[in-house]
Amino acid sequence: MTTRYARTPKPSGSTFEVLSWFYMRASGALLALMVVFHLIWMHYVIGLTNIDFDVIAGRWTGPGGIFWRSYDLTLLILASLHGMNGIRFVTDDYIHNRGWRAVVKALIALVLLLMVVFGGLVIFTFNG
Amino acid sequence: MQVTLKIQRFNPEKDSAPYWKEYTIEAEPTDRVLDGLLKIKLEQDGTLTMRSSCAHGICGSDAMRINGVNRLACKSLFQEVGNNVTVEPIAGLPVIKDLVVDMEPFMEHYRSVLPFFINDDPPPEKERLQSEEDRLKFEETTKCILCGCCTTSCPTFWATDAYVGPAAIVQAHRFIFDSRDQGSAQRLEILADPDGVWRCRTIFNCTNACPREIKVTEAIAEVKKEILFSKL
Amino acid sequence: MQYHYHKHDVIIVGAGGAGLMAALYAGKEVDTAVISKLYPTRSHTGAAQGGIGAALANLEEDHWEWHAYDTIKGADFIGDQDAIEFMCKDAPNVVFELEHMGLPFDRTPEGKISQRRFGGHTNNETKQAVMRACNSADRTGHMILQTLYQQCIKHNVNFYDEYQMLDLIIEDGEARGVVAYEIDTGELHVFHAKAIMLATGGWGRVWNITSNALTLTGDGPAIVARHGLPLEDMEFFQFHPTGLFKLGILITEAVRGEGGVLINGKGERFMPKYAPTVKELASRDVVSRAIYLEVLEGNGIDGKDYVYLDITPKTVNHYFEVDNSRLPNGELRHIDEDYVRAKLEDITDFCKTYVGVDPTKEPIPVQPTAHYAMGGIPTDNDTRVIANENKDPIPGLYAAGECACVSVHGGNRLGTNSLLDIVVFGRRGGKVMAEEVKQKDFKPIDAESAVAKVQAELDAILNNQGTETIAAIQQEMKNIMSKDVGVFRVEEGMAEAVKKLRELRERYKHIHIDDKGKRFNTNLMEAWQLGNLLDIALITAESALARKESRGAHARDDFKERDDENWMKHTMAYLDADGNVTLKYKPVVVTKYQPVKRVY
Incomplete structure (x- = not known):
């Protein structure tokens, strides 16, 4: 059993940060793949000039509907979470006032919530 | 000239x-x-x-x-x-x-990571044994002279001096990877703080700046890995 | 008079190996504080490279008695044998303690502390070099300093960092306090204590080419001398044979321990002429003189005043064969480039950075460099400072490390014995101080007068309208000392040096500086420190002039032999207010070994 030394400072051992760090890398790797696939599909398979509401609607309501809705939902959640978590971490680099940090982080949480909820709703309930 | x-x-x-x-x-x-x-x-x-x-x-x-x-x-x-x-x-x-x-903020971060040998078992009469292989695991980070070149070249440190900084992490690494030391868990906990290792964005300024040619970024990455695998 | 007042049982001045070790030991028992003019990890202990000597016998047979004899012989028989025996016997203990504190020694295949050969350390029976130096790569000093400082952090030792000691407070023949200058603010501080240890290091800055840091200005000994107390054996200053040419930066003896050889301008390995048995691993004064003599004969590289230190595997392996140099298991010794790069990493870096040489491919240009003070503040074996030849102690005053003279190094110090000296006597001093302060009370001090005295010294520099400069006086002092009180000395030269130094001390009274500020006034500190160097230089020159023999590092062209009948004694030099030096003598403590002719 090791002795605790009086010098241990601020409360630490943030498991949240470990998981957050791991998530950023895992989701980052996945996103890299998913985004590339998405770009290839949009640019080459569909063709940029061909993209319009009907094309996307057709994708979601057609035979591959479950696949596309799942894919887009995954991309939405992974990306929003990755992006907003990143901004959360960066606010601690540049905003030192605790009050302002709380405000900014609350806003970030709100934006995240809105993106995921509304985006998810659209994907799930879209009916053509 | x-x-x-x-x-x-x-x-x-x-x-x-x-x-x-x-x-x-x-x-x-x-x-x-x-x-x-x-x-x-x-x-x-x-x-x-x-x-x-x-x-x-x-x-x-x-x-x-x-x-x-x-x-x-x-x-x-x-x-x-x-x-x-x-x-x-x-x-x-x-x-x-x-x-x-003023080097005090730098020295304070250094002192906060328990940069000293921890082993509460009664020591043997002679030396504790250690293989050369084990010693080489932390030899790099023993070279640190606390000059401050790394920490003061880090953009994250410029943005927020609450970041413990590369030098402190290097000093902690020296003990975390020393097979004779028993204080890893405590140090890893301290460094797992948001202002600990996670503030490192792998920018590499520190490695370039180090006059002792310590691979600082690599040492920090080893600590991150260690925290990850000890928590998972 | 404005000043800050502090009270601690024990005050230690200097945060190198000796000071930090003492702080750890005293600090365990009583209220202790360390005053240092530098952040502790900047102390010069960190520059020591080769190793710490201890007869662990981890790789081959060895005994502390052999270590003691080697040290006594290395000291050219003017070291106090009881102190030397104590130090060598304690050595394995102290090395194990450092390892228990976490010091990352190099290891043998069995996992024990690795050891290597070093100059002057021998198997007393075969007379061959023995593996006694315990090392951590070639940065043993750095590791010791870091480890001790880390332990001080662990044990919450009090530090006053970047405080320059300017005076001791000695009243009724007792040391009771220290006056220090806080470099950041320019404010004066009085430290009231029951015990004061001086661990302020050496004074290589007296000479031109030195391995010493800019901050090594002999502060402790100079202040002690100005209080009318003696300094011991000041004429014995070691010139390390292998400093980088022109820069003086130390190239560790360990290079020679690993097989490095010295080559002159003719391509000859000249050391066998001067030291037939151990050759490059003779004691340092012998090697320095050898280099000096070769240069004098015109055998320097391109006729200049340096030679080559060659650690290229090709050359080294060739001479291993020539010497039939073998490992303990009987194999012929052999090295390769990777070995050199690993074992001598820092040296490789210095050579590349400062002279553009890769030691694995080319030889290194080296010359003797002013390195170590064997003499200093005289103490007894318990680090108590003594006031005279009768060894009467000065209550409350202690000294350890390079600034002290116990004497364990006598006329010449062996490599790896300094790191040993500082931790052994730092520890001893810490323990003794802790015991002694528990048995005494604080005595009153006249802080006002002490501060006024110091302020007057500082004002004399700050308000000086004179035209002398630090630059001129400093350079002239270094020139005369390097020329006449260096590796080889003669009567006329030393007399000239004494005369010149007296003049310089007079001129120093008219020194003026540019910086008159209070905050971080390093200009003022440098000027004050120059005063210390001048006092020390004068005492050194006078002591050297008087000693009419050659012994250890004190080598005279006009008295080439050692004269045990008349000169086997320690010099005690007293400086008075008018700059006159009075010399007295103290006997050498002999336990077992009578002096013999010193051959390597």
Whole structure:
């Protein structure tokens, strides 16, 4: 059993940060793949000039509907979470006032919530 | 050869802000920037103030920004840095006077990571045994002279000095990976703080700046991995 | 008079190996504080490279008695044998303690502390070099300093960093306090204590080419001398044979321990002429003189005043064969480039950085460099400072490390014995101080007068309208000392040096500086420190002039032999207010070994 030394400072051992760090890398790797696939599909398979509401609607309501809705939902959640978590971490680099940090982080949480909820709703309930 | 040094001056008793001053000296290409500074102090301007001691890269006193890059003034020869040299104090720490900065915030971060050997088992009569293989795991990070070049070259540290900084992480690494030490868990907990290792964005300025050629970023990554695998 | 007042049981001045070790030991028992003019990790202990000597016998047979004899012989028989025996016997203990504190020694294949050969350390029976130096790569000093400082952090030792000691407070023959200058603010501080240890290091800055840091200005000994107390054996200053040419930067003896050889301008390995048995691993004064003599004969490289130190595997392996140099298991010794790079990493870095030489491919240009003070503040074996030849102690005053003279190094110090000296006597001093302060009370001090005295010294520099400069006086002092009180000395030269130094001390009274500020006034500190160097230089020159023999590092062309009948004694030099030096003598403590002719 090791002795605790009086010098241990601020409360630490943030498991949240470990998981957050791991998530950023895992989701980052996945996103890299998913985004590339998405770009290839949009640019080459569909063709940029061909993209319009009907094309996307057709994708979601057609035979591959479950696949596309799942894919887009995954991309939405992974990306929003990755992006907003990143901004959360960066606010601690540049905003030192605790009050302002709380405000900014609350806003970030709100934006995240809105993106995921509304985006998810659209994907799930879209009916053509 | 003629060398012109543009040095950042600041006298806390007189000046409201730092300013630049130019000096010209005669120097050999193999002279150190420190030799140049000391020459100016002896022959032209005794008020020029800097820290220095060993003059050969082992004590870490004279870390400065030379031509915009963190280096030890005593390890920088004019044949490398050229004959038009800019000299300023290291960034991210409060300037006390001229090239002298307040090292206390840096030293505090260092002290906070339990940078000392922890083993509460009663020691053997002779030496604790350790294989060369085990010793090599942490040999890199034993080389650290606490000069501050790494931490004060880190953009994250410039943005927020609450970040514990590369040097403190290197010092903690030295013990975390020492097979004889038993305090890893405590240190890993301290470093798993949001202002601990996670603030490192793998920018690599620290590795470039280190005059002892320690692979700082790699050491920090090893600590991150260690935290990850001990939590999972 | 404005000043800050502090009270601690024990005050230690200097945060190198000796000071930090003492702080750890005293700090365990009583209220202790360390005053240092530098951040502790900047101390010069960190520059020590080769190793710490201890007869662990981890790789081959060894005994502390052999270590003691080697040290006594290395000291050219003017070291105090009881102190030397104590130090060598304690050595394994102290090395194990450092390892228990976490010091990362190099290891043998069995996992024990690795050891290597070093100059002057021999198997007393075969007379061959023995593996006694315990090392951590070639940065043993750095590791010791870091480890001790880390332990001080662990044990919450009090530090006053960047405080320059300017005076001791000695009243009624007792040391009661220290006056120090806080470099950052320019304010004076009085430290009231029951015990004060001086661990302020050496004074290589007296000479031109030195391995010493800019901050090594002999502060402790100079202040002690100005209080009318003696300094011992000041004429014995070691010139390390292998400093980088022109820069003086130390190239560790360990290079020779690993097989490095010295080559002159004719391509000859000259050491066998001067030391037939151990050759490059003779004691340092012998090697320095050998280099000096070769240079004098015109055998320097390109006729200049340096030679080559060659650690290229090709050359080294060739001489291993020539010497039939073998490992303990009987194999012929052999090295390669990777070995050199690993074992001598820092040296490789210095050579590349400062002279553009890769030691694995080319030889290194080296010359003797002013390195170590064997003499200093005289103490007894418990680090108590003594006031005279009768060894009367000065209550409350202690000294350890390079600034002290116990004497364990006598006329010449062996490599790896300094790191040993500082931890052994730092520890001893810490323990003794802790015991002694528990048995005494604080005595009153006249802080006002003490501060006024110091302020007057500083004002004399700050308000000086004279025209003398630090630059001129400093350079002239170094020139005369390097020329006449260096590796080889003669009567006329030393007399000239004494005369010149007296003049310089007079001129020093008219020194003026540019910086009159209060904050971080390093200009003022440098000027004050120059005063210390001048006092020390004068005492050194006078002591050297008087000693009419050659012994250890004190080598005279006009008295080439050692004269045990008349000169086997320690010099005690007293400086008075007018700059006159009075010399008295103290006997050498002999336990077992009578002096013999010193051959390597």
